[in-house]
Amino acid sequence: MKNNNWMFLFILSTFLTFNSCTESKGNQVNMVSSEEMKKIISLDETQLIDVRDFNEYESGHITDAQNIIYDEDFEANISGLDKTKPVAVYCRTGGRSEKCASILKKAGFEKIYELEGGYEAWTYKDNLE
Template structure:
């Protein structure tokens, strides 16, 4: 009988540990990443990349593969076109706006969210940056 109680105790302890761990993982959905880590994500092509700055800022300069979803009154409606089960990487100019956006994405149930630390001001990989002047040169 004592062995049975010990096993039941261990099973309950295991279930409690799994429950606590899963709750903690939910709180860690947003991962702030460096420019180098973001570069690796972009090269692996496994992430939905969104630029939350104004459309004008996006047109002037943005990361290769990014789509513009402006952080405004329509943001929550506009993110519905994204796949919640796939990772999302978000950036802005300084990182302040993307931090707010990350929280909205988390509240809306996105599975994994990456936030670029320091935004485009800290971006270090010019080969993945598209400038308005580059697009004009391509059209010539």
């Protein structure tokens, strides 16, 4: 009987150690290129968020993007979004969107995409085509 208890404890501790070392696949921030972002936002359920300030947003933004500014109210302002639907986030070059993606992850959003290089990379890529 003692051997069974030790075996059970060994298996349990191995399982717990393995699970604590792996990250959940459903709550990761995925860095995506402009091409990948175009495919992602073409899906109806994707929530596209521009986190730049109002003037930056007004000077040009990705079609159908919501302007939810990265400021002290960001966490409260994302509360109206659906955590079960994919969310794609971008800023000018990637600094603010990285912080916002982290906040979205902590808030429990399931699928998070961040545009690599931000809006500048998006517009640069469009100008090449």
